[in-house]
Amino acid sequence: MKIGILTGGGDCPGLNPAIRAVVKKSLKLGYEVIGIRDGWKGLVDLNYKNLDSNAVSGILHLGGTILGTSRTNPFAKEGGPQKVIENLNKLGIEALIAIGGDDTLGVANKLYGMGINTIGIPKTIDNDLSATDFTFGFDSAVNVVMNALDNLHSTAESHHRVLVVEVMGRHAGWIATYGGLSGGADYILIPEKPFTIDEVCDSIKRRQSTGRTFSLIVVAEGAVLAEAERAVTKDSKIDAFGHVALGGIGKFLCEEIEKRTGSETRDVVLGHLQRGGNPTAFDRILATRYGIAAVNLIQKKDFGKMVALRGNQIIAVSLEEGVTRSKTVDMELYEIAETFFG
DSSP: OEEEEEEOSSOOTTHHHHHHHHHHHHHHTTOEEEEETTTHHHHHHTOEEEEOTGGGTTOTTOOSOTTOOOOOOGGGSTTHHHHHHHHHHHHTOSEEEEEESHHHHHHHHHHHHTTOOEEEEEBOTTOOBTTSSOOBTHHHHHHHHHHHHHHHHHHHHHHTOEEEEEEOOSSOOHHHHHHHHHTTOSEEEOTTSOBOHHHHHHHHHHHHHTTOOOEEEEEETTOEETTTTEEOEEEEEEOTTSOEEEOOHHHHHHHHHHHHHOOOEEEEEOGGGGTOSOOOHHHHHHHHHHHHHHHHHHHTTOOSEEEEEETTEEEEEEHHHHHSSBOOOOHHHHHHHHTTOO
């Protein structure tokens, strides 16, 4: 059997361990593995490479993806899906493993509806896929935020400054909540809970009144201003999946806080630092377990599924369930974080 594998959407730590697991397990079963380059773009352009043991040797600890990635959506191009199917047939691929978030797996689900044998592996640093407890990439991103806050704490305290740290999180504030809570943030702003600038400033003033002359504010890029009822965007451009470019909430908050409190304030945008670097042990193991489980589903010919983590068990859910809705932050967890605000 020939298996195809691709990585789509934003890169994140854990992709290479997942690829490695798929290849190693497939070879033990006597399957051939073809790596599709640059996500769905590689199936439109017929760009691929064969993957053997040598190709995945020494990649467990590496961030990024040896296959490359893109945000290509074949369903946004005229004749795109037909081209993908045509090229899958040319390559003799009998089953396709797509590793990605809701956009990438949404394409896999549509192709499954067109008769293609697809399996999904969930990855996104945002951890916002509802059918799984965790996606790989998330833990690594949270550790980047936590370490950044650890480093920023001393400079904020030394200069008596407010530091506003902008992190990723379009519709869900998992990174902000976990990163902020583990890094000792003094206030956390997430898309799930619209906020007012006065609330943030009042918290800073309360800290100052008790002699704490600095504050660390963590804000997800998709955080919503209650006054404006929308997130701050960079511009009006949209990508192939219809997403606008978010960003700028940190700078906006920085200016407002300094104006309203008189505190010297700086903004720090972690940006793609959250996607880069080596995967944590948790993500290496989770990605490996997902890769093995995906091949097991192919062996059983149980297609149209996404592997998922529930508790400590790897299960299979339908791709449809995997991409139907976003998973937002548990408010009980956010309430724990609120204990430490102000």
